[in-house]
Amino acid sequence: MTNRPQVPAVRDERSARQDTCRCFDQDRATNRRRVAFHAEQQDTSAPGWLRLLDLVEEAAADGREEFHPLQGLPAEERRQIVTLPPTIARLTAVRRLGLYGSNLVRVPPEIGAMSALEDLDVYTSYRLHWLPYELTRCPRLRRSLVSTRALYGNEKTRPPFPPLDRQPREGGTGAVCSVCGGPAARPRRVWITLRVATDVLPLLVDACSKACVAALPTPPEGYVRSPHSGGPTVQQPVADHWFPPERRAVRHETRNRHRTEQGGTP
Numbered sequence: 001m002t003n004r005p006q007v008p009a010v011r012d013e014r015s016a017r018q019d020t021c022r023c024f025d026q027d028r029a030t031n032r033r034r035v036a037f038h039a040e041q042q043d044t045s046a047p048g049w050l051r052l053l054d055l056v057e058e059a060a061a062d063g064r065e066e067f068h069p070l071q072g073l074p075a076e077e078r079r080q081i082v083t084l085p086p087t088i089a090r091l092t093a094v095r096r097l098g099l100y101g102s103n104l105v106r107v108p109p110e111i112g113a114m115s116a117l118e119d120l121d122v123y124t125s126y127r128l129h130w131l132p133y134e135l136t137r138c139p140r141l142r143r144s145l146v147s148t149r150a151l152y153g154n155e156k157t158r159p160p161f162p163p164l165d166r167q168p169r170e171g172g173t174g175a176v177c178s179v180c181g182g183p184a185a186r187p188r189r190v191w192i193t194l195r196v197a198t199d200v201l202p203l204l205v206d207a208c209s210k211a212c213v214a215a216l217p218t219p220p221e222g223y224v225r226s227p228h229s230g231g232p233t234v235q236q237p238v239a240d241h242w243f244p245p246e247r248r249a250v251r252h253e254t255r256n257r258h259r260t261e262q263g264g265t266p
Contacts, residue, residue, distance in 0.1 A: 017076075018125075048080030067094045082105045099121060104125050120197065148200075189204065194217055
């Protein structure tokens with residue numbers, strides 16, 4: 001009798017609900033100079049997407065303060081959801097948005113209309129590398145949980161930023177300025193890294209003019225200090241990965257002290 005290797009009946013829990021991301025090494029710094037956006041488009045006929053639309057409508061109708069749309073969904077349906085619908089703008093009562101372990105590759109700019117949002121959890125969403133600048137419009141947002149090693153330009157490994165063009169973001173209207181809220185028929189797209197809630201996040205901006213780009217806040221120390229268009233020419237600070245452990249510990253202590261002095265969370 002021939003012994004054949006047994007094929008696992010079920011994939012491990014994470015791979016069942018989340019696709020593997022190979023955009024860049026999330027564990028160590030490399031000399032990689034180019035990355036690209038995830039190309040996946042949302043399948044609007046998928047059962048998981050249709051269920052998400054219903055859940056958003058239910059949450060908007062009953063005015064709930066906590067929204068965890070992935071909880072209770074089968075793993076395969078969770079895997080089918082790679083973005084959120086623009087209708088999340090209706091969730092104006094939601095204070096806590098839980099998207100732990102999602103398969104998201106983007107979040108639409110309509111999240112900026114969630115005026116009561118205080119707590120955003122996208123931890124272990126390893127394919128989510130950036131967030132929209134409109135997140136800064138959530139005036140009550142104070143706490144975030146993000147897998148920082150998955151973010152473009154993070155201080156640990158410094159993966160590069162994708163180069164930008166003038167095409168509007170998939171998932172949004174592409175006609176509204178991220179900064180002033182005015183019309184942006186031909187948006188100027190830039191990256192900027194800012195502290196939002198308890199994390200430093202790479203944010204994608206669609207600006208209507210040079211003036212709106214100039215009005216963007218100054219990024220924190222230790223990151224690219226001005227808006228930029230991404231690509232291999234962007235010069236980032238040295239990744240923590242390249243420093244010896246003792247030097248790394250001093251850098252982290254200094255950063256944490258600085259953040260505490262500014263009223264943030266270490």
